[in-house]
Amino acid sequence: MKNKIKSALLCAFAVLFLGACAGSQPEVYDYSAFLQTKPRSIVVMMPTSDSAEIKASAAVLANALYPLSEAGYYVFSPALVNETFKNNGIYDAGEIAQISTYKLKQIFGADAALYLNVADYGTSYMLISSVTRVSVAATLVDLNTGAVLWQKSATAANDSGDGGGNLIGMLVSALVKQIADSVSDASFDLSARADAILFSTDCRDCLLYGPYSPRYGQDRQLGGGK
Template identity: 45%
Template sequence: MVKLVACLSALMLATGCATPKKYDYTALKESRPRSILVLPPLNESPDVNATYSMLSQVSYPLAEAGYYVLPVTLANETFKQNGLSNAAEIHAVSTNKLKEIFGADAALYITISKYGTTYMILDSVTEVTANAKLVDLKTGKVLWTGLASASSGESSNSGGGIIAVLVTAAIKQIVNSVTDAGHPIAGIASNRLLSAGRPSGLLYGPRSAHYEKDVIN
């Protein structure tokens, strides 16, 4: 028994008492970007709506965090005028060239790994997962990285019998097939990914009242 208690105590010290590693913001604090160019997200999901659904919703949390965000529609049109029509081609453009064309301090690269609805017999779940990295366009250095997910996560199995559950699931599948169910979930994921003030999230930008506090601390 004594040996068992000793082993359990050692295990608790090794796991339960460990503190999360603090994110290293050194590069971001040194760079102090004021303006951000958002590139069209890379889409690794099978849903063709993912790229522009996410792109249309990332400016808000960045602006709320205190950064100037180059208008995504203007940036996208500029890419098209230069013969770049998909996210993979745009992500391959050098940071020097992006700096030359747009003049932004940093670029945000987003990759969507999950986007869409998974259908099951009795229910369906819509999920969006994306990761991002902020890159200094002058030096090419990665300033910050993040990952976030969001899910509808609501079950409709709350009474009414198996027939009612099946009917509800069928209706949800029909509705989701004719609408982009992932769009509002992408908005939640975007806010979780890019809102400032979250653990390991972006620091506040220069347009925020919290900016100096974030940079100094």
């Protein structure tokens, strides 16, 4: 009788364990539209922003170019892109985001457009601490069909630390960080980190390598590479 009970308990444990393992498996990202389109060139739109910080959009845009190029894509010059919009009387990022994919294709001839939104940018100060955070969301759209090829969001943050665990130390630490952040643009540096995370490669929902990368077609999340 005891052996039967033990066997039943072991079976139940095995079922629960295997079920938990199966439930913890990450969802497979759908790259079907991306693989069908195979974009080579990307025009990056001026980022929209939910932040009150006026530097947010420009900082995120500037720091997006390097990781996108490193991933293997031809990226249109943001200066030329924005100058084109200005020459047509369009200055606001929100208005730019409303331009049809058909029109963007006509103007730039790019394969895809990248839309960015800055959800958070800047430093929040509290009594004994401060946190600098940059959060960015990206959507890559096929300019031929209007289909969404890829989406992802990323956040980079740092805080002022605990000051050694005592109140005076925490106050001093927060004050020092506030002064340092007022002298240097900590958020700009964090936007580079956020963009690097956002456009990283070889992970479950990462951007696929472009045709100008030596690792094109070898994405680990698709079973390629080493």
